[in-house]
Amino acid sequence: MEDLVGGWWDKLIRRTAYRGYPQAAVALADIEKQAPLFFRAMGGDPALTLRTAVGTAHGARRRLLERIAGTGEQVELAWRDGQSLYLPEKIDLFPDAARNRELYFWLMALAAQPQHSDDGDWLTRNRRASAACLAAMPGLAALYRRLVTALLPLRDTPRDAAAAAQEAAIRAALQQPEAAIALPPCRTPPQPVLLWLHPTPPTAPTAGADDKQTPEMEDSDSKETKKKRRYRARRDTADERKNGMLLVFRAESIFTWDEYVRVNRHTDDDDMDDAGAAAEDMNTLTISRDNRRRASRLKFDLDLPAAAYDDTPLGSGILLPEWDYRRQRLVAEHCCLKPMLPRDATPAPLPDKLQPLARRLRRQFQALSPERTRKSGEASGPDIDLDRLIRFLAEKRSGVAVAEPPLYQAWPPGGRNMACLLLADLSLSTESWLGEAGQVIGVIRDSLLLFAEALSACGDDFGLYGFSSIRRDEVRYLLLKDFAERYDDTTRGRILALRPGYYTRMGAAIRQSTRILLEQPAQRRLLLIVSDGKPNDLDHYEGRYGVEDTRQAVLEAKRAGLIPFCVTVDKEAGEYLPHLFGRRGYSVVHDARRLPQVLTGLYASLTA
Amino acid sequence: MNAPVHAKLASQLPFYQPVADECTVFETAWRQQLPVLIKGPTGCGKTRFVAHMAAKLGLPLFTVSCHDDLSAADLVGRHLIAGGDTRWCDGPLTRAVREGGICYLDEVVEARKDTTVVLHPLTDDRRILPIERTGEELQAPPGFMLVVSFNPGYQHVLKTLKPSTRQRFVALSFDFPLPEVERAVVQHEGGVDERLAAQLVTLAGQIRRLTGYDLDEAVSTRLLVYCAKLIASGMGVRLACRTALVEPLSDEADTLAALMAVVDTQFGA
Numbered sequence: 001m002e003d004l005v006g007g008w009w010d011k012l013i014r015r016t017a018y019r020g021y022p023q024a025a026v027a028l029a030d031i032e033k034q035a036p037l038f039f040r041a042m043g044g045d046p047a048l049t050l051r052t053a054v055g056t057a058h059g060a061r062r063r064l065l066e067r068i069a070g071t072g073e074q075v076e077l078a079w080r081d082g083q084s085l086y087l088p089e090k091i092d093l094f095p096d097a098a099r100n101r102e103l104y105f106w107l108m109a110l111a112a113q114p115q116h117s118d119d120g121d122w123l124t125r126n127r128r129a130s131a132a133c134l135a136a137m138p139g140l141a142a143l144y145r146r147l148v149t150a151l152l153p154l155r156d157t158p159r160d161a162a163a164a165a166q167e168a169a170i171r172a173a174l175q176q177p178e179a180a181i182a183l184p185p186c187r188t189p190p191q192p193v194l195l196w197l198h199p200t201p202p203t204a205p206t207a208g209a210d211d212k213q214t215p216e217m218e219d220s221d222s223k224e225t226k227k228k229r230r231y232r233a234r235r236d237t238a239d240e241r242k243n244g245m246l247l248v249f250r251a252e253s254i255f256t257w258d259e260y261v262r263v264n265r266h267t268d269d270d271d272m273d274d275a276g277a278a279a280e281d282m283n284t285l286t287i288s289r290d291n292r293r294r295a296s297r298l299k300f301d302l303d304l305p306a307a308a309y310d311d312t313p314l315g316s317g318i319l320l321p322e323w324d325y326r327r328q329r330l331v332a333e334h335c336c337l338k339p340m341l342p343r344d345a346t347p348a349p350l351p352d353k354l355q356p357l358a359r360r361l362r363r364q365f366q367a368l369s370p371e372r373t374r375k376s377g378e379a380s381g382p383d384i385d386l387d388r389l390i391r392f393l394a395e396k397r398s399g400v401a402v403a404e405p406p407l408y409q410a411w412p413p414g415g416r417n418m419a420c421l422l423l424a425d426l427s428l429s430t431e432s433w434l435g436e437a438g439q440v441i442g443v444i445r446d447s448l449l450l451f452a453e454a455l456s457a458c459g460d461d462f463g464l465y466g467f468s469s470i471r472r473d474e475v476r477y478l479l480l481k482d483f484a485e486r487y488d489d490t491t492r493g494r495i496l497a498l499r500p501g502y503y504t505r506m507g508a509a510i511r512q513s514t515r516i517l518l519e520q521p522a523q524r525r526l527l528l529i530v531s532d533g534k535p536n537d538l539d540h541y542e543g544r545y546g547v548e549d550t551r552q553a554v555l556e557a558k559r560a561g562l563i564p565f566c567v568t569v570d571k572e573a574g575e576y577l578p579h580l581f582g583r584r585g586y587s588v589v590h591d592a593r594r595l596p597q598v599l600t601g602l603y604a605s606l607t608a
Numbered sequence: 609m610n611a612p613v614h615a616k617l618a619s620q621l622p623f624y625q626p627v628a629d630e631c632t633v634f635e636t637a638w639r640q641q642l643p644v645l646i647k648g649p650t651g652c653g654k655t656r657f658v659a660h661m662a663a664k665l666g667l668p669l670f671t672v673s674c675h676d677d678l679s680a681a682d683l684v685g686r687h688l689i690a691g692g693d694t695r696w697c698d699g700p701l702t703r704a705v706r707e708g709g710i711c712y713l714d715e716v717v718e719a720r721k722d723t724t725v726v727l728h729p730l731t732d733d734r735r736i737l738p739i740e741r742t743g744e745e746l747q748a749p750p751g752f753m754l755v756v757s758f759n760p761g762y763q764h765v766l767k768t769l770k771p772s773t774r775q776r777f778v779a780l781s782f783d784f785p786l787p788e789v790e791r792a793v794v795q796h797e798g799g800v801d802e803r804l805a806a807q808l809v810t811l812a813g814q815i816r817r818l819t820g821y822d823l824d825e826a827v828s829t830r831l832l833v834y835c836a837k838l839i840a841s842g843m844g845v846r847l848a849c850r851t852a853l854v855e856p857l858s859d860e861a862d863t864l865a866a867l868m869a870v871v872d873t874q875f876g877a
């Protein structure tokens with residue numbers, strides 16, 4: 001009974017004390033699809049990923065009721081560092097959902113402003129960035145003023161004189177960001193300002209700390225389960241400017257979205273059992289990397305599971321050359337490429353979740369085919385080409401001797417006369433995690449399926465292959481659908497059975513694809529490569545060597561009359577892809593989840 | 609498509625706001641009898657530039673928009689039946705050569721490769737146009753100039769100029785003009801005030817940051833001018849932006865919504 005009453009009491013207090021309007025809450029998930037585009041349009045660095053911010057403890061005086069209830073100490077603020085833009089997971093500051101939503105957009109615009117190292121303290125930085133936004137964007141200025149008007153009544157007026165002066169300065173800066181206002185000194189930290197960016201953004205631990213973790217990570221599975229490494233984030237302002245340090249910490253993910261909270265919310269973590277520590281932990285921000293993947297990769301390097309979970313090999317292998325850039329020559333029979341079928345593939349229909357998009361794509365691609373297949377000026381055909389006939393008769397009458405030109409219209413089979421081989425990178429890096437959307441490999445599977453749906457609809461010839469490698473003697477070349485096969489449940493089943501493989505010996509895979517594509521009779525032959533990173537392999541096939549070999553393979557394909565094109569989800573691709581494919585020979589997909597749409601859209605525009 | 613625009617008085621020059629030294633380059637090339645290739649995204653002012661230069665140099669202009677059905681006869685000419693008789697009719701290229709004017713082939717990569725081959729003898733120092741069907745061989749007069757344009761986006765990897773064709777032209781690269789220049793263009797062409805033109809140009813700058821990420825093609829100066837015209841004719845600003853700047857760029861609901869959020873940073877209430 002007592003317990004029950006206690007529970008009620010507790011809930012009642014919490015509800016009263018909670019400073020937010022949950023019924024008007026807007027979640028980051030509600031705007032996530034628009035956020036990256038908006039942030040980039042505001043001038044934000046396109047390389048940044050978007051993450052939810054972890055609750056940040058603030059030290060300002062709380063209302064008495066809040067102190068009793070123990071709430072009100074966590075607040076989610078927005079900030080940005082060298083890697084990511086962090087936004088609150090949800091905003092329920094205002095009673096009006098429209099304001100809460102607008103606050104997200106305001107924070108993105110603010111965070112997109114360039115940071116200057118000489119911008120002074122927290123208040124000055126935010127004030128200046130706000131002023132810059134308002135000056136450049138009248139519409140945003142109107143939105144901002146709505147937010148400030150709604151915010152001011154929600155803020156406390158401290159009784160302590162110094163704190164009150166501090167609060168007055170903040171209010172003034174909110175109302176007139178263009179006026180030079182300074183933050184008066186005060187012992188208590190100011191109340192958080194949700195319209196501004198984080199005063200002391202959590203910083204990542206140093207590179208050294210990370211290095212120390214690495215050996216531990218490798219050694220045992222039990223350690224691996226404790227993959228949520230903890231780091232005490234330092235809270236000193238001096239570190240803010242060293243955000244360049246964070247580069248060491250580049251997330252290995254390649255996505256614009258990452259469920260940060262999933263790995264970082266840790267208030268009820270197992271090994272944190274005493275209350276004192278838990279309280280202290282409120283002041284600590286954990287920055288954890290998903291070390292598991294790396295660990296398993298390292299392990300994998302050390303004791304290679306020789307054909308452990310192997311796919312089904314088809315024949316003994318094909319010997320292919322490789323380019324040695326140091327010797328500037330092609331080394332014959334250097335690689336052994338092994339065609340394979342994915343293991344455990346059973347015929348399967350297109351997954352339900354892909355049906356709507358597949359239907360849409362089929363409609364679009366059907367529309368591509370008929371009007372393009374009509375050819376005029378054919379030597380024979382079902383229709384007379386009237387234009388040409390009239391022209392010819394007129395010329396004949398003029399007395400000039402002209403040979404009879406082809407005068408028919410036809411719909412020759414093969415329609416657009418286009419063949420496309422899609423080659424997908426299935427290296428281990430495609431195992432990496434993509435937030436809610438699953439793994440890269442999942443996106444690649446979906447993309448292959450939808451691409452095939454679309455191409456079947458327009459009738460172009462196509463083949464689907466995947467590859468990975470373990471040194472030069474095992475370039476694994478997975479057959480998903482060859483040009484002669486129909487795209488049906490068998491081929492779908494193979495695609496669905498794809499798993500991340502090993503490394504990325506791209507040159508050999510491109511050479512084999514070139515050979516296959518050259519056997520196709522089509523006039524235009526497109527070699528489309530879907531990749532997620534640089535070429536690499538366990539031996540010397542990395543860095544310059546891998547890049548140069550791949551470049552040679554691409555050049556060979558071009559010389560043979562094929563059109564190689566690369567679609568990548570690697571944001572750093574700009575550094576090496578121009579060298580491999582030429583400046584216009586590739587496209588970077590910044591939001592990997594959109595790969596299926598981008599890939600099919602690209603195909604349509606490339607071949608239009 | 610092939611109506612000549614004859615020389616106009618200086619006061620009637622088609623409005624063109626120079627971006628860099630393209631006018632001088634063009635004029636020098638013309639004096640030296642060199643063909644010119646203009647590269648640039650669609651709607652950045654290539655056509656307008658050529659019209660302006662033609663008028664400035666007092667040359668008739670023959671413009672051909674290329675497409676994949678364009679044949680050599682469409683350029684050179686053909687026999688027509690008239691009153692039971694046949695009559696030879698010059699194509700735009702031939703007329704430009706005869707009259708010593710500018711022949712402008714817009715989006716030349718769209719034309720079939722066998723069509724562009726007729727240009728070759730005109731683009732080297734012989735400057736001749738053989739007309740197979742009449743047996744004539746025209747020598748281009750000094751005034752004649754060949755100008756071609758194309759849009760080198762990645763969407764066009766399957767369609768580029770053959771190096772052998774490309775290497776016959778001196779080339780100018782166009783892009784969207786600097787903000788001040790573009791503002792002047794939007795203001796003049798769209799008939800809006802300076803402040804609104806400046807806002808539209810700022811907005812375009814924001815949207816262009818998305819090119820290659822969220823959007824395939826950048827929003828063009830042409831679309832900005834359209835948008836300004838809609839506003840000048842009384843349409844609400846947000847609706848004009850939606851119609852002229854947002855909808856033409858994408859079909860994806862999320863992208864459209866996000867673009868409207870960007871529009872609202874300028875024109876939101």
Ligand SMILES: Nc1ncnc2c1ncn2[C@@H]1O[C@H](COP(=O)(O)OP(=O)(O)O)[C@@H](O)[C@H]1O
Pocket residue numbers: 623624625626627648649650651652653654655656657785793797829830833
């Ligand atoms: N520098 C400029 N000076 C004047 N008008 C321009 C300029 N750049 C673009 N425009 C405007 O943009 C419109 C589209 O330009 P246009 O020449 O048709 O583009 P393109 O030929 O490059 O596709 C023109 O009608 C004109 O209104």
Ligand SMILES: [Mg+2]
Pocket residue numbers: 651654655714
């Ligand atoms: Mg044009």
